[in-house]
Amino acid sequence: MRILIAEDEVATAKALKVLLEKAKYSVDIVHNGNDAWNYISSGSYEVIVLDIMMPGMNGLEVLTKMRREQISTPVLMLTAKSEIEDRVAGLEAGADDYLPKPFATSELIARIKALGRRSENYSAREMQAGNLLLDGNKYEMRVDDKSISLTNKEYQLMELFVLHPKHVFSTDHLMEKIWGCDSDSDIDVVWTHIGYVRKKLRELDANVEIKTIRGAGYSLEVT
Numbered sequence: 001m002r003i004l005i006a007e008d009e010v011a012t013a014k015a016l017k018v019l020l021e022k023a024k025y026s027v028d029i030v031h032n033g034n035d036a037w038n039y040i041s042s043g044s045y046e047v048i049v050l051d052i053m054m055p056g057m058n059g060l061e062v063l064t065k066m067r068r069e070q071i072s073t074p075v076l077m078l079t080a081k082s083e084i085e086d087r088v089a090g091l092e093a094g095a096d097d098y099l100p101k102p103f104a105t106s107e108l109i110a111r112i113k114a115l116g117r118r119s120e121n122y123s124a125r126e127m128q129a130g131n132l133l134l135d136g137n138k139y140e141m142r143v144d145d146k147s148i149s150l151t152n153k154e155y156q157l158m159e160l161f162v163l164h165p166k167h168v169f170s171t172d173h174l175m176e177k178i179w180g181c182d183s184d185s186d187i188d189v190v191w192t193h194i195g196y197v198r199k200k201l202r203e204l205d206a207n208v209e210i211k212t213i214r215g216a217g218y219s220l221e222v223t
Contacts, residue, residue: 033057
């Protein structure tokens with residue numbers, strides 16, 4: 001399950017990302033409403049967690065824009081405000097659930113799981129590219145009766161490539177999208193993980209390949 005967390009408190013967002021990734025979710029984090037909208041409009045998520053109080057567009061504005069554009073992804077609103085009026089405003093804007101801060105992380109994860117089961121994208125966790133099947137439920141790739149497990153980051157890379165075949169992704173874009181703009185990792189981590197995924201594709205005899213586009217980035221192509 002792929003989740004977007006829009007939370008302007010950087011430490012909180014990072015902590016949630018770590019917890020959810022340990023639960024085998026793919027997680028993107030942003031820290032303002034404008035970035036949240038950019039990710040939502042260009043990505044595919046099962047659940048979106050929106051903090052109401054964010055720079056740029058606030059959470060309610062992002063949510064209102066989502067529903068106006070007929071994006072029906074379940075949304076969990078986070079806020080330090082606990083007044084009834086604020087809860088009502090969020091629900092009337094189209095939120096599916098509401099959790100005031102401070103919250104127990106176990107409750108947050110339980111609510112995200114519940115919303116994920118309601119998402120129209122939830123069942124579409126198997127994606128095809130050539131003879132390769134990418135299974136988001138088991139975090140593995142399969143070709144016929146052969147399968148191989150993927151780490152969280154390897155899966156996120158493959159999901160991005162499979163969802164956008166032939167699209168050229170720059171190293172910087174992959175770094176920001178998969179590891180996040182606040183990551184302490186060196187950009188070499190992108191090349192390393194692409195190397196891991198390429199090796200696994202060869203082991204499966206997949207007829208898809210992550211090609212290096214000189215001076216531009218990487219693209220998934222059927223060979």
